[in-house]
Amino acid sequence: LGKIPLVIGMPVLVAQNFDVKGGIMNGSTGKLKKVRYTVNDEKQCVLRSCIVDINQSSDEALPNPHPHEIPIIEDSMELRFMH
Secondary structure, three states: OOOOOOOOOOEEEOOOOOEOOOOEOOOOEEEEEEEEEEEOOOOOEEEEEEEEEOOOOOOOOOOOOOOOEEEEEOOOOOOOOOO
16 A cells, blocks of 8 residues: 556646646646656656656747646645744
């Protein structure tokens, strides 16, 4: 549980609004182009980011990826409750 197989070319659905003006928003779809990971001490691959080709995104390219190739970074949140 908690593991998702990532396959280059698989469809991807964006579930958050990252850049609405640029077309990278909740409901945008694309294809997985590249997976970036590190290997931990237990020899497990830990996802760090993905490159997703989103055709609906603006043509304004970032410095390194090709147009429409969008980096998606790991997302986590830490909550602390104090009383």
